Structure formats: structure tokens, C-alpha cells
Amino acid sequence: MSVRQALSWKQLGTMTRWTKDYENGPTCAQSRLRLFGQSESSIRVKLYRDNHAWCPYCQKVWLFLEEKRIPYSIGKVTMFCYGRKENWYLQKVRSGMLPAVELDGRIITESDDILAELEHAFGPLGERMANITPLRRLERQLFGAWCQWLCRPARSVKDEARNKRAFEEVLAEVDRTLRQTSGPYFLQDFSLADVIFIPYVERMLASLYYYKGFNMKDASPAIARWFAALETRETYLGTQSDAHTHCHDLPPQMGGCYENGEPEQQLCKRRVDQGPWDNLPDCNYSQPQDAVEEALARTLKHREKLIAANCVTDKEKVDEALRCALTTLTAGSGNPCTVQDADMAVALTYIKDRVNVPRDMSIWAARRLRSALAETAAPVGPVKAPPIPFEDRYDQQPAQFN
Numbered sequence: 001m002s003v004r005q006a007l008s009w010k011q012l013g014t015m016t017r018w019t020k021d022y023e024n025g026p027t028c029a030q031s032r033l034r035l036f037g038q039s040e041s042s043i044r045v046k047l048y049r050d051n052h053a054w055c056p057y058c059q060k061v062w063l064f065l066e067e068k069r070i071p072y073s074i075g076k077v078t079m080f081c082y083g084r085k086e087n088w089y090l091q092k093v094r095s096g097m098l099p100a101v102e103l104d105g106r107i108i109t110e111s112d113d114i115l116a117e118l119e120h121a122f123g124p125l126g127e128r129m130a131n132i133t134p135l136r137r138l139e140r141q142l143f144g145a146w147c148q149w150l151c152r153p154a155r156s157v158k159d160e161a162r163n164k165r166a167f168e169e170v171l172a173e174v175d176r177t178l179r180q181t182s183g184p185y186f187l188q189d190f191s192l193a194d195v196i197f198i199p200y201v202e203r204m205l206a207s208l209y210y211y212k213g214f215n216m217k218d219a220s221p222a223i224a225r226w227f228a229a230l231e232t233r234e235t236y237l238g239t240q241s242d243a244h245t246h247c248h249d250l251p252p253q254m255g256g257c258y259e260n261g262e263p264e265q266q267l268c269k270r271r272v273d274q275g276p277w278d279n280l281p282d283c284n285y286s287q288p289q290d291a292v293e294e295a296l297a298r299t300l301k302h303r304e305k306l307i308a309a310n311c312v313t314d315k316e317k318v319d320e321a322l323r324c325a326l327t328t329l330t331a332g333s334g335n336p337c338t339v340q341d342a343d344m345a346v347a348l349t350y351i352k353d354r355v356n357v358p359r360d361m362s363i364w365a366a367r368r369l370r371s372a373l374a375e376t377a378a379p380v381g382p383v384k385a386p387p388i389p390f391e392d393r394y395d396q397q398p399a400q401f402n
Helices: 009-013 057-070 088-091 109-124 131-153 157-177 192-212 221-230 232-241 244-254 263-274 291-301 302-309 317-331 342-352 363-380
Strands: 045-050 072-077 100-103 104-111
Touching: 009 100, 009 291, 009 317, 045 057, 057 109, 057 232, 100 109, 104 109, 109 192, 131 157, 131 192, 131 244, 157 221, 192 221, 192 244, 192 263, 244 263, 291 302, 291 317, 291 363, 302 317, 317 342, 317 363, 342 363
Parallel strands: 045 072
Antiparallel strands: 045 100, 100 104
8 A cells, every 4th residue: 555645547647738740849759740830731751760769770861851841741660679570561661670761662781871861852851871981981980889889798707998999099089070070060060960969879878888887978078078069959859869779679679688797887787777857868958847747648648558567457446556656756756655465566666767859758758767667666675677688678668669
């Protein structure tokens, strides 16, 4: 039983009026149609991307369309590591790979080919792709050094140090390149060069903090300045994921990610998994005023599915625990509704570990929800919920939460 009485679903439903203009408003992972004030008849593009809004190659294309304000529709597809690929998509793209774009009725795959075709049809985003080959090559060098350090188990302390040093050398070159312009971006203004770097540098920032105790923003002031500039752009904020999502979604995609086991790394890992989440390096902008309302609205929309999919079989307990956590969420700090039942605490921990950014909600909304879930379950003490899978993420059931 909860110490402070949980609000009813009806009461909770009166506490948010959070809405989004999915078609014409800021970039949003839940959109199915983007018009930018134009009519549906102007649409020439359909983007096929993952249900999670997580795929790094999809993010590149998504950002290009948003920055150029090209009207498009969205078809959402399950990534291989999250479940079975939809048959209707396999009929369009036999490989099932993402992203894909249908441009004037023609299917195009591979993110770089898609960007080239979109550039040809709608004009460049800053500098043309053909003119930024050295920057594209630098991004691939950074990607390779990251993979070597993160995804290859070191055989010795010396190997670990060598892999770290190799990454730092390429990162230093990226830092020098960014400092060659007077602004924060890779070229004088935001451009395709930034779009190409964004997806994997965002994932590097999260994963190296979690698995290696390494903060890229501390190591590269220019990278920190770049991220700060990105976080002033609504387009980026709408596609941006958080450290928890990246750190647990990467291993199935990358074939594994390896901890170095050092004390600083273990501390960083605990921060990502257990909080507090507000000072993680994954984002540095202030909490929006509507973060709590967004978290409440998005949870209310999917509450029946959240309860049904929970690992705890007693759904009445899950129902009460979730209402209690949302009561904590809306009550503000220092006035929690807590649970004393171990099953309820497990149910809340299971949900906390599976909040997905940006599919479910934005970073700050997820921070507020995770904090409320943890605070509500805290009196029970440490509990063990089913672990987050490392080989796949079939626990996510992504198609249910769009």
C-alpha cells in the first residue's frame, strides 16, 4: 500500500493540457506528417525510419528534412534488434535496412545516397556534400577510433590505454577543426557537415561516459561548445536522445560495449542507471516549463500498454504503483507518494529502465519521470527487475508506443 494516497486516473487526467503540433510545430518523434505550413499536396518525400526514433542513420536524414523544412510523411519500422521487421516494409526494401526514402515514388536506401538525392532535389544544407569530403572522412576516423575503444574487449590495461589514446588523438583533431571557424559549427554556419557528425558523436558522448568514465565535453571544449549550439536548435532537440537510451540500445547494434571497470566509470554508470539524472553530460540546457506535463501526458496516453507489458503479473499492483509515481511526479519535490510493496517497486523499476528518448518523450520529461519512479519505489530498498537485455531489445515492444 502507498503511504500517501495515489491519485486516480481521472484526477491525473485533469492535470495536464500538454499538446504538440505534430505537423507544423517543433521537431517531434511522434509525428507522422510534417508540413511546415504547406499543404499535403506538396509532399514529395516519405521517410521510413525506426519506431524508436533512435537509428543514427535515420537521424541524419531526419535532421536534413527538418532543417530544410521539406514537407514529408513518416513510415515507422521496427529495427532488427527490437523485433520482427514488418512485411509491408520488406516488400518495399528487401534488405529491411533503415533508413529509406521514397522520393517522387522512387525508393532510395543508404543514408549518404539519400542525402545526395535530397540535396539534388531540394538544394544543399549549407555546403554541398561533395565539398565536405575531408570532414566526412574525419567523422569516419572518429567513428573507427570510438568503435575500437568501446566495442573491442581490451586484453590488458596497456591495450585499454592504447585504445583510449588513439581515440583522444582523433578527438583532438576534431577539436582543432571546430576551432578553425569563428562560430560553434564545423563550417561558418550550421550545415550538412554538422548533420553528418551529430548521430554518432551524440552516441559517443553517452557511451564513453557510461562504459569508460570519459567525458567528451571535458576533453574537448570545442565539442562542448558545439553541443551547446546544437541545443539551441529545435530541430536537434526533437531528435536528441539521452544517455540511458543510448547506453542500453547501443550494445545490440554494435555487437557489444565493454566497461573498463575503473572507479570513475562505475560511478558514471550508476549515475546513468540510478540517477540523479539532472547533471549528466547528455544535455546542458535548462528544464523546460512543460517537462512534467509532457511526462504525465505521454505516460497517460500509454498507461494501459505500460501496465500490460510490465514484468509484474499482478496488474492491480502495477496500476496502483504507476498512479502513485505519477502522483509523485505532479506533487513536486519533497512530497512523494511512496510504495512499500516489493512487487510495486519492481514494476516501477522495470518502467524506469525502459523509458525511451525521444520515442516516448524528450530528455527533461524522461528525467522527471525516471526521478518520480525511483523516488516512489525508494522506501522498499534495492529491488531486482528483469535486466535490460544486452543481445537484443525485444523487451521494448516499440510499435506499441507510437
